[in-house]
Amino acid sequence: MIKEVTYVMNIEQLAAHTEEEIRPYHISIQSIVEKNQHRVLEAFRRLKISDSHFNPTTGYGYDDYGRDTLEELYAEIFGGEDALVRPQIISGTHAITTALFGVLRPGDELLYMTGEPYDTLEQVVKGSNDKDTGSLKDYGISYRSVSLAESGEIDFPEIRNAIKNNTKMIAIQRSKGYADRPSFTIDEIADMIQKIRTIKPDAIIFVDNCYGEFVELQEPLHVGADLIAGSLIKNPGGGIVRTGGYIAGNKDLVELCSYRLTAPGIGKEAGASLNSLQEMYQGIFLAPHMVGEALKGAVFTARLLEEAGFTTTPAYNAKRTDLIQAVAFETAEQMVAFCQAIQKSSPINSHVTPYPSPMPGYESDVIMAAGTFIQGASLELTADGPIRPPYMAFVQGGLTYEHVKIAVKLALEEIVEAGFHQIETG
Numbered sequence: 043m044i045k046e047v048t049y050v051m052n053i054e055q056l057a058a059h060t061e062e063e064i065r066p067y068h069i070s071i072q073s074i075v076e077k078n079q080h081r082v083l084e085a086f087r088r089l090k091i092s093d094s095h096f097n098p099t100t101g102y103g104y105d106d107y108g109r110d111t112l113e114e115l116y117a118e119i120f121g122g123e124d125a126l127v128r129p130q131i132i133s134g135t136h137a138i139t140t141a142l143f144g145v146l147r148p149g150d151e152l153l154y155m156t157g158e159p160y161d162t163l164e165q166v167v168k169g170s171n172d173k174d175t176g177s178l179k180d181y182g183i184s185y186r187s188v189s190l191a192e193s194g195e196i197d198f199p200e201i202r203n204a205i206k207n208n209t210k211m212i213a214i215q216r217s218k219g220y221a222d223r224p225s226f227t228i229d230e231i232a233d234m235i236q237k238i239r240t241i242k243p244d245a246i247i248f249v250d251n252c253y254g255e256f257v258e259l260q261e262p263l264h265v266g267a268d269l270i271a272g273s274l275i276k277n278p279g280g281g282i283v284r285t286g287g288y289i290a291g292n293k294d295l296v297e298l299c300s301y302r303l304t305a306p307g308i309g310k311e312a313g314a315s316l317n318s319l320q321e322m323y324q325g326i327f328l329a330p331h332m333v334g335e336a337l338k339g340a341v342f343t344a345r346l347l348e349e350a351g352f353t354t355t356p357a358y359n360a361k362r363t364d365l366i367q368a369v370a371f372e373t374a375e376q377m378v379a380f381c382q383a384i385q386k387s388s389p390i391n392s393h394v395t396p397y398p399s400p401m402p403g404y405e406s407d408v409i410m411a412a413g414t415f416i417q418g419a420s421l422e423l424t425a426d427g428p429i430r431p432p433y434m435a436f437v438q439g440g441l442t443y444e445h446v447k448i449a450v451k452l453a454l455e456e457i458v459e460a461g462f463h464q465i466e467t468g
Contacts, residue, residue: 052465053350053458057451060346064358067341075334078256082330085118096320103314112322113310116278119326120255120270121263122290126300126310127274129318131287133418134252134273135162141271141289142166142211144299145246148182150210155201155234156226158187159250160219161404161428184208194223196234202241211246212238216262217253217364220428220436224356227363228258232265239266246295252276253364253420253438256333269295275419277365280328281441282321284416332421333365336439339423339446340367343437350454350465365420371433374398379460381411381435383453384425388413389445398429406430423449 095108103109109127116125131137138159146152152167159167167185169177178185188204191197205212214234218225226234235247249262251270255277262270269291274283289299300309344367345358353370356362371377378398385396390413398407406428414422423440427433440446457463 053451053455056349056465057346057447060342060349061447064341064345067359068338071334071337071341074257074259075330077259078330078333082119082327085115086327088118089115091115091323095323098317098319099314100316101314102312104312106313106315108319108323109313109315110310112319115323115326116288116290120261120290122270122296123293124296125288125290126296126303127286127288127322128303128313129286129316129322130303130313131274131289132285134250134271134276134287135160135166137271137273137287137289138163138250138252139166140287140302141248141269141295141299142178143181144289144302145248145269145295146178146183146211149208151184151186151206151208152178152211152213153201153204153209154185154187154213154215155196155238156187156213156215157190157221157223159213159215162402164405190223196230198237201238205242205245209242209245211248212242213248213250214262214267215250217250217366218368219366220434222368222432222434225254225362225364225366227361228260228262228265231262231267235262235266253366256330257337257363257365263291268292269299273420274322274325275416276421277333278326278329279322279419279421280325281332281416281419281421282328283325284318284321286318286322332441335441335443336365336421336423336446337362338443339440339450340365340437342443342447343367343369343450346450347454351463365438367437368434369437371435374429374433376457376463377427377429377433377435378409379457380453381409381425381427383456384423384437384449385411385413386456387449387452388423390415404428409435425453 095111097108099106113125113127116127167178169179174180188201216226246268248269249267251272271289274286304312341358344354347369348354355368382395386392392413396409396411398409401408408428410426412424421439423446425435425437427435
C-alpha cells in the first residue's frame, strides 16, 4: 500500500510539473481555436443560418433547404467551391472511396505521394487477389504509391519519375494514421501541391483530411488542393454528430462525387437529411473548440509520457497538424495494458476490457480502447493500434482536456503498478 501511494504521488507531481511546462503551448492552441471559431462564425453569419435550416426531410429529400445550405457552409469554411455533407456517408474511408470512384475512370491511375494509405483503403485501391470486390483495380483503375524518403520527407525525384500520362489523381494523406511517420502540415502540403503543379499541372490533387480539420488556421483547399474528404465523427462533427462524412472542393469534382454517392443524373438533388441537420450545424460550430480540447490533451499526453520514459511523436513542442499522438512501447503486453487502462478511464464501457482482435480492413490484430458516446468517434478519447512492431498506440481525441489529463494519468499509474514500466521515484 505504501508503494502505491508513492507512485501516485510521484505521478501527480510529474503531471503538475508537466502542466506548467506546456502552458505556453496551450496558449498557442487557444489562439488558433479563437481564429478558427471566428472563421466559422462569420460563415454562419454570411449564410444567415436560422432554425428553419434544421427542418428534416424524408424519402427522396428533394428541395432540402437545410442540407443544401449546410453544404454551402462547409464549402465556405473549408475554402472550396462546393461540398457534399451527408449522413449517408458512413465513415472517412467511405468519403475517400466516394471521392476516388467519383473522379477516376477505367485507364486512369491513382498515385499516393505520401506512401501507402490507411489499412482500410488497401482493398479499395488494390482489390482482393481471389475475388472481384469492385475495387479500383477491378474497374481497370491502376494504383501506385511512392514511399517517403529515409528522412520521412516527400521523395520528389521519385514522384517525378512515377507520374505518367494517365496519372489522373495524386493523393496526399495528411495524417500519419497508423504509420510510423510524421503527419504533414498545411505548409508542407502547400509545397507538395506547388511542386506537383510544375510536374503535371492537370493532375487532380486529393487530400485525405481526416483528423486534421481546425488543427491549423488553413485547410488543404486554401493552399491549392482540388478535393478533400473526411468524417463527421472526427473533427468537424464537434463530438456530437452521430454519423456522416464530407467531401469538399472544386464544384465539378464534387458533382462527380455526388453521382457516385447517389446515382448519375440525381447527384446532390436527393438524399433525405432525416433528423441530422441540427447536430451537423451545431457540430461544425463547436468543432474549433472541441479540436482545441483534444489538442491540449495530446500535448499533455506527449510530455507526461515522455517525462515518464516513453517515446512520443509528435513531441509536445512540435507543430501539430492533426489529433494523433503516437506512444511507442517496448512490448505488445505493455501497449495492450496501456490501452486497457485508457478504456478503464472512459465514460462509456469502463467495465469492458478490450483485447487485440481481427478488424475489417486491417492486416494485423488491433486493440481499440474506445469508451465513446458515438461508436468509433475519433474526436472522443481513444487509444488504439495494430499489434505489430514497432508497438505504437495512437492516442487521439478528448471532448474535454480534463478527461484526457485524468485518463492518461490513471493509465500511467496502472502500467507502473502492474510492473510493466518503471519510473524514477524521488
